[in-house]
Amino acid sequence: MTLLTYGTNFNHLTTQRYAALGKRVAPFELPFTLAEYRSWLASHFAGTTTRCFYCNWPISLETVVVDHKTPSVQCGSLHFDNMCLTCKSCNDQKGSRRAEAVILLRTLCNNSTLFTPTDRDSVLGRLQSSIKLAIREQRRRAGEARTRQPNVRVMPHVRRPHKSS
Ligand SMILES: [Zn+2]
Numbered sequence: 001m002t003l004l005t006y007g008t009n010f011n012h013l014t015t016q017r018y019a020a021l022g023k024r025v026a027p028f029e030l031p032f033t034l035a036e037y038r039s040w041l042a043s044h045f046a047g048t049t050t051r052c053f054y055c056n057w058p059i060s061l062e063t064v065v066v067d068h069k070t071p072s073v074q075c076g077s078l079h080f081d082n083m084c085l086t087c088k089s090c091n092d093q094k095g096s097r098r099a100e101a102v103i104l105l106r107t108l109c110n111n112s113t114l115f116t117p118t119d120r121d122s123v124l125g126r127l128q129s130s131i132k133l134a135i136r137e138q139r140r141r142a143g144e145a146r147t148r149q150p151n152v153r154v155m156p157h158v159r160r161p162h163k164s165s
Pocket residue numbers: 052053054055056057086087088089090091
């Protein structure tokens with residue numbers, strides 16, 4: 001089965017992903033059209049699967065997550081040359097770090113002359129815990145914001161740049 005036979009499913013999925021990507025980079029605009037996004041995505045799939053940029057795990061169009069190698073919060077480009085395809089697990093672990101930092105950390109942890117298996121598990125375990133804590137804190141804040149009284153001032157999202165007027 002080739003991507004062309006995805007047909008309606010491919011169009012539906014890519015329309016959703018394109019819209020989600022657009023929301024993620026707001027207030028900036030995506031520097032490519034939906035059609036360009038579709039052909040960029042299709043070019044990465046040989047048949048129905050491709051591999052995660054970070055862990056090489058096979059990923060399908062249904063499970064793929066588009067990642068900015070240098071995150072936009074670190075002034076990364078919104079163009080294709082800064083984009084890669086990942087599995088959800090790697091994307092969650094990466095957070096707002098740069099791809100080089102993630103790869104370097106993994107390489108370091110997997111170097112058995114530097115790290116014993118116990119060191120490795122400890123480092124990765126601590127990272128995992130801090131990610132879980134950060135997600136929990138984010139959810140707690142989102143919950144607080146929803147239950148606040150209308151007269152309480154809600155601070156705007158800190159990552160949103162000021163609009164020049
Ligand atoms: Zn992965």
